Amino acid sequence: MTFEARFDLSNVHWTHMEGGPEFDYPIEYDVAVLGSQPENGTLDLLVRFAPNSHCHFHRHVAATRTLVLQGEHHVFDIEPHGETVHKIKPAGAYGQSPGGEVHMERGGPDGAIVLFNLHSPTGVLFESLDTDHNISAVSTIESMSEGPLMGG
Numbered sequence: 001m002t003f004e005a006r007f008d009l010s011n012v013h014w015t016h017m018e019g020g021p022e023f024d025y026p027i028e029y030d031v032a033v034l035g036s037q038p039e040n041g042t043l044d045l046l047v048r049f050a051p052n053s054h055c056h057f058h059r060h061v062a063a064t065r066t067l068v069l070q071g072e073h074h075v076f077d078i079e080p081h082g083e084t085v086h087k088i089k090p091a092g093a094y095g096q097s098p099g100g101e102v103h104m105e106r107g108g109p110d111g112a113i114v115l116f117n118l119h120s121p122t123g124v125l126f127e128s129l130d131t132d133h134n135i136s137a138v139s140t141i142e143s144m145s146e147g148p149l150m151g152g
Contacts, residue, residue: 009113012046019056025104028053036145041121043141047114049073049107056137057104059127062120065096069115072108077101102133 012032019027028050036043043062047055049071066073066089073089088108089095099120106112118125118141125144128137 014048017055019054026050026053027056029055029107031144033144036141038123038141038145041119041123041141043118043125043144045116045118045144047116049105049112049114051107051109051111053111054104054106056128057131058129059102060097060099061122061124061127062118063097063099065117066094067115068093069113071110071112073112073114074106074108076104078103102129
C-alpha cells in the first residue's frame with residue numbers, strides 16, 4: 001500500500017535563518033511555528049533546509065518527534081565518546097527521541113522540509129552550541145512562539 005501525503009505550505013509564515021562568517025559550515029534554513037501550547041509544554045514547527053545547508057549546531061532538550069515531509073534530512077549525531085554517526089532520513093521517515101542528543105542537521109541535495117513535534121515540561125527546546133559545546137543561545141517554547149531564536 002502506498003500513502004501519499006500532501007501538506008499545503010502556501011499559508012505558512014517562514015522566518016529565514018542564516019549563519020555568519022564565524023561559522024565554518026553553511027547555515028541556511030527557514031522555521032515556521034505551526035502552533036504551541038506552553039501550558040502543556042508543546043510546540044510544533046516546520047524546518048525547511050536549503051540544499052546541503054545546516055541549522056545551527058545544537059542540543060535537543062525537548063523530547064522530539066520528526067517526520068520528513070520532503071527531501072532528505074541528514075542528521076550527524078555526536079556521540080558522548082566523540083564519534084559522529086551520520087543518518088540519512090528520506091521523505092516519509094519518522095523518528096522520535098527523548099532529548100539530550102547533540103547534533104548537526106542539514107538538508108540533502110534538494111533540501112528538506114521536516115515537521116518537529118516537541119515536548120518539554122520546562123519549556124526549554126534547544127540549546128545552540130559553539131564548537132566546544134558551550135551554550136550560546138537557548139530556545140524556549142515562549143521564544144519560538146514569539147519568533148524563532150534558534151542559533152541566537
